[in-house]
Amino acid sequence: MMTSGPFAVEARHQNKSARTRARLMDAAVEVFARDGFEAASVNEIARMAEVANGTFYVHFKDKDAIAANVAARIATDIADQIDRAMEGMDDALDRFGFATRQFIAFASSQPQWGWVIIRAASFLPEMHRQMETHMCADLEMGCRQGQISAEIDAFLVDTITSMVFAALAARLRGDAGPEAGSRVTELVLNMLNIPPQRAHEVAWQDITLKDLHLPTQPKTERLAH
Amino acid sequence: MMTSGPFAVEARHQNKSARTRARLMDAAVEVFARDGFEAASVNEIARMAEVANGTFYVHFKDKDAIAANVAARIATDIADQIDRAMEGMDDALDRFGFATRQFIAFASSQPQWGWVIIRAASFLPEMHRQMETHMCADLEMGCRQGQISAEIDAFLVDTITSMVFAALAARLRGDAGPEAGSRVTELVLNMLNIPPQRAHEVAWQDITLKDLHLPTQPKTERLAH
Amino acid sequence: MMTSGPFAVEARHQNKSARTRARLMDAAVEVFARDGFEAASVNEIARMAEVANGTFYVHFKDKDAIAANVAARIATDIADQIDRAMEGMDDALDRFGFATRQFIAFASSQPQWGWVIIRAASFLPEMHRQMETHMCADLEMGCRQGQISAEIDAFLVDTITSMVFAALAARLRGDAGPEAGSRVTELVLNMLNIPPQRAHEVAWQDITLKDLHLPTQPKTERLAH
Amino acid sequence: MMTSGPFAVEARHQNKSARTRARLMDAAVEVFARDGFEAASVNEIARMAEVANGTFYVHFKDKDAIAANVAARIATDIADQIDRAMEGMDDALDRFGFATRQFIAFASSQPQWGWVIIRAASFLPEMHRQMETHMCADLEMGCRQGQISAEIDAFLVDTITSMVFAALAARLRGDAGPEAGSRVTELVLNMLNIPPQRAHEVAWQDITLKDLHLPTQPKTERLAH
DNA sequence: GATGAATGAGCTTTCATTCAT
DNA sequence: AATGAATGAAAGCTCATTCAT
Numbered sequence: 001m002m003t004s005g006p007f008a009v010e011a012r013h014q015n016k017s018a019r020t021r022a023r024l025m026d027a028a029v030e031v032f033a034r035d036g037f038e039a040a041s042v043n044e045i046a047r048m049a050e051v052a053n054g055t056f057y058v059h060f061k062d063k064d065a066i067a068a069n070v071a072a073r074i075a076t077d078i079a080d081q082i083d084r085a086m087e088g089m090d091d092a093l094d095r096f097g098f099a100t101r102q103f104i105a106f107a108s109s110q111p112q113w114g115w116v117i118i119r120a121a122s123f124l125p126e127m128h129r130q131m132e133t134h135m136c137a138d139l140e141m142g143c144r145q146g147q148i149s150a151e152i153d154a155f156l157v158d159t160i161t162s163m164v165f166a167a168l169a170a171r172l173r174g175d176a177g178p179e180a181g182s183r184v185t186e187l188v189l190n191m192l193n194i195p196p197q198r199a200h201e202v203a204w205q206d207i208t209l210k211d212l213h214l215p216t217q218p219k220t221e222r223l224a225h
Numbered sequence: 226m227m228t229s230g231p232f233a234v235e236a237r238h239q240n241k242s243a244r245t246r247a248r249l250m251d252a253a254v255e256v257f258a259r260d261g262f263e264a265a266s267v268n269e270i271a272r273m274a275e276v277a278n279g280t281f282y283v284h285f286k287d288k289d290a291i292a293a294n295v296a297a298r299i300a301t302d303i304a305d306q307i308d309r310a311m312e313g314m315d316d317a318l319d320r321f322g323f324a325t326r327q328f329i330a331f332a333s334s335q336p337q338w339g340w341v342i343i344r345a346a347s348f349l350p351e352m353h354r355q356m357e358t359h360m361c362a363d364l365e366m367g368c369r370q371g372q373i374s375a376e377i378d379a380f381l382v383d384t385i386t387s388m389v390f391a392a393l394a395a396r397l398r399g400d401a402g403p404e405a406g407s408r409v410t411e412l413v414l415n416m417l418n419i420p421p422q423r424a425h426e427v428a429w430q431d432i433t434l435k436d437l438h439l440p441t442q443p444k445t446e447r448l449a450h
Numbered sequence: 451m452m453t454s455g456p457f458a459v460e461a462r463h464q465n466k467s468a469r470t471r472a473r474l475m476d477a478a479v480e481v482f483a484r485d486g487f488e489a490a491s492v493n494e495i496a497r498m499a500e501v502a503n504g505t506f507y508v509h510f511k512d513k514d515a516i517a518a519n520v521a522a523r524i525a526t527d528i529a530d531q532i533d534r535a536m537e538g539m540d541d542a543l544d545r546f547g548f549a550t551r552q553f554i555a556f557a558s559s560q561p562q563w564g565w566v567i568i569r570a571a572s573f574l575p576e577m578h579r580q581m582e583t584h585m586c587a588d589l590e591m592g593c594r595q596g597q598i599s600a601e602i603d604a605f606l607v608d609t610i611t612s613m614v615f616a617a618l619a620a621r622l623r624g625d626a627g628p629e630a631g632s633r634v635t636e637l638v639l640n641m642l643n644i645p646p647q648r649a650h651e652v653a654w655q656d657i658t659l660k661d662l663h664l665p666t667q668p669k670t671e672r673l674a675h
Numbered sequence: 676m677m678t679s680g681p682f683a684v685e686a687r688h689q690n691k692s693a694r695t696r697a698r699l700m701d702a703a704v705e706v707f708a709r710d711g712f713e714a715a716s717v718n719e720i721a722r723m724a725e726v727a728n729g730t731f732y733v734h735f736k737d738k739d740a741i742a743a744n745v746a747a748r749i750a751t752d753i754a755d756q757i758d759r760a761m762e763g764m765d766d767a768l769d770r771f772g773f774a775t776r777q778f779i780a781f782a783s784s785q786p787q788w789g790w791v792i793i794r795a796a797s798f799l800p801e802m803h804r805q806m807e808t809h810m811c812a813d814l815e816m817g818c819r820q821g822q823i824s825a826e827i828d829a830f831l832v833d834t835i836t837s838m839v840f841a842a843l844a845a846r847l848r849g850d851a852g853p854e855a856g857s858r859v860t861e862l863v864l865n866m867l868n869i870p871p872q873r874a875h876e877v878a879w880q881d882i883t884l885k886d887l888h889l890p891t892q893p894k895t896e897r898l899a900h
Numbered sequence: 901g902a903t904g905a906a907t908g909a910g911c912t913t914t915c916a917t918t919c920a921t
Numbered sequence: 922a923a924t925g926a927a928t929g930a931a932a933g934c935t936c937a938t939t940c941a942t
Binding site: 016017020051052053054055058059 | 901902903904905
């Protein structure tokens with residue numbers, strides 16, 4: 001019913017327990033994205049993972065536990081890949097623009113993950129904090145570099161995060177196209193009183209966005225049964 | 226268990242049916258605010274309204290029906306009062322600043338309503354649209370007046386709405402103080418490339434915010450039974 | 451929603467209470483026929499009668515009470531009209547054939563009544579008894595006249611009744627045409643060892659079946675609202 | 676509350692799931708027979724089976740599902756045993772007589788099953804059809820053998836079925852004794868214009884009716900807990 | 901570790917019935 | 922007599938969770 005998801009593929013060569021756990025996490029992503037956290041049922045996750053419902057509880061205490069795990073994994077996977085892609089980038093605004101655009105590109109290339117991120121915003125504040133931390137490191141660098149004059153405090157970071165999430169949501173709903181990342185970047189930079197030309201340049205410059213690297217299915221494997 | 230809420234107080238002198246309906250709506254606000262729409266149960270609403278569970282269905286077809294009613298009432302009550310308070314205000318930016326600050330002041334003075342508004346964002350897109358329509362009328366006036374150069378499109382409006390909602394949420398969580406309205410107003414105006422001084426002035430000028438006018442409990446009356 | 455039924459029309463010139471009662475009975479016929487006794491709800495009957503649900507209990511103790519009333523009325527109405535139509539008929543077999551054919555004709559000309567009769571069979575044994583009594587009077591006359599040799603006992607009467615009801619049901623379902631009355635009459639007479647020719651003649655002879663006389667709507671009255 | 680019924684006894688040595696399922700089916704028979712299909716409630720079936728209400732839904736989708744299962748089992752169990760008992764019987768009328776008498780004997784020896792059959796007539800038309808098919812195969816053989824001159828069509832079959840069911844119902848109500856099978860057989864044969872003597876002989880000849888073979892309780896076992 | 905039957909609390913909804921107006 | 926809001930029991934069904942295998 002469900003072709004192996006990223007977690008399952010990654011766990012392919014681990015022991016059975018790890019593989020089952022990975023199947024459950026993939027299934028959870030699928031179900032959370034489709035139904036939302038509240039409406040998701042443990043039974044449905046287990047069914048989609050093609051394991052018995054009792055098996056769920058061997059691996060996770062309850063629904064919240066798997067949600068936290070899934071969200072943490074998604075957040076770190078994406079954050080790590082963004083960080084790695086930005087290695088060697090020095091300019092704070094360039095970094096911020098790149099990270100924002102890359103984040104939206106990643107999350108909308110894997111819509112289930114994207115929806116989980118959006119939906120997790122209300123349910124898993126820790127994940128939210130983690131993403132904020134990542135995203136505002138560059139802003140603080142921007143202050144130190146003298147490019148940003150505004151003071152970076154919690155309120156501002158929260159506002160920026162909500163803007164980026166709104167852009168992602170619009171992208172996922174289909175209300176915005178691939179330019180969503182650039183648009184929101186420019187708006188944020190304007191908001192920070194970066195000179196409009198510079199803001200525009202940073203937001204729209206040609207950059208090479210990476211594809212989200214996910215463990216993928218080797219081609220010749222698996223047959224549906 | 227529950228002291229009479231605004232709807233119940235307002236219906237005090239109407240017939241019994243209207244009073245029961247009002248009690249249910251107050252209870253629904255309470256429960257939606259506390260648990261969110263999805264987690265809210267009809268039984269819980271009835272319990273909180275201190276009526277039999279079957280009574281709910283005398284007045285509303287189902288949970289969605291009461292949610293729509295409640296949200297519509299809250300949205301129009303607040304929007305109307307803001308509109309009335311702005312009568313005669315001509316400057317588009319002043320109007321936008323006032324409306325934003327007043328909105329956050331209202332919604333955070335009645336935290337349950339505030340939470341319902343926040344949570345309704347995802348569940349009652351009509352209400353969301355209605356608020357956007359209201360909030361962006363002034364922005365378009367700003368364009369016509371030549372104060373705003375940016376083009377007002379859906380993406381921009383969506384972004385602004387998410388900023389205002391984020392500010393309200395921060396206020397409700399207690400993460401921001403009464404200045405939240407001014408701060409988010411200034412950020413939005415900066416984002417629209419309004420000259421910083423003007424933005425600051427609009428956002429922080431001394432204005433008299435109204436209190437949300439709700440029918441309130443006469444002091445000496447009634448005790449819960 | 452519901453055009454006045456036979457009972458209501460008949461009660462047209464009585465006092466209001468009687469008229470309401472009649473409306474309820476018409477509505478009950480409608481609902482019993484449509485949904486069956488069990489699935490019928492008092493609220494639905496009241497709604498169809500266009501009276502408040504509480505009004506039902508002014509006139510009837512409960513659902514069983516109205517069912518009994520309705521069934522009794524239908525049974526006597528039909529039985530009386532059959533009896534009247536047979537006045538002066540002397541031959542027992544002719545009477546039996548006529549009654550059977552007329553009964554099926556009546557009950558299928560007013561399908562709601564027909565269904566109520568069928569469905570009442572299990573729920574209102576008294577009505578069943580009453581119809582049996584009526585229908586077997588002629589059989590006993592047939593014995594006295596020497597035309598029927600079989601002994602008429604409860605088992606036989608029950609069997610005959612079930613045959614007639616089965617024919618009526620087939621007619622109502624649309625599985626049998628207008629000949630259903632003749633066919634079942636002939637079968638019953640064969641079963642009683644009446645000579646086949648005589649049975650055939652009795653069952654298929656040309657007779658004038660009456661139309662069920664129901665108080666009907668005067669033409670020029672009533673407008674839908 | 677409930678001593679194990681036939682299904683449960685049969686499943687005695689199967690796995691737990693099968694045993695629970697069997698308990699539910701036995702309980703359903705009990706409740707359907709007592710209350711009828713419509714009035715029967717899933718909770719009542721579960722209570723009678725001494726399992727939690729949720730357990731019902733582990734085994735059956737809903738009330739209709741268990742009803743269909745139960746009815747199918749009863750119908751095939753009885754039909755198979757009748758068929759087996761008639762192996763080698765050649766004469767169509769003898770076969771019809773035997774089947775009818777055996778059917779009534781079986782169904783009234785296990786009154787719950789009998790009532791379910793009667794009540795299923797309206798709710799499970801498939802079961803009805805199945806029984807008709809079985810019962811009229813012999814009638815058609817009778818035509819081919821030249822013993823029956825009447826044409827066997829749907830109306831006739833329906834009539835015969837209703838007679839047999841009426842006889843069974845009378846037997847179950849206690850209104851008829853063990854001779855019910857013979858009586859209705861004779862009536863049917865008369866109705867088909869079989870010579871009275873032959874009809875009488877077929878209907879009343881001495882035959883050995885089998886007992887319905889049901890897995891039964893070994894005597895010395897188990898006590899309720 | 902994995903299973904999946906079993907559980908029972910709790911949900912939504914319907915409905916017969918009562919009763920103040 | 923008529924109303925219709927209010928009631929609360931009871932229905933069908935779901936689901937997180939446990940536990941023996």
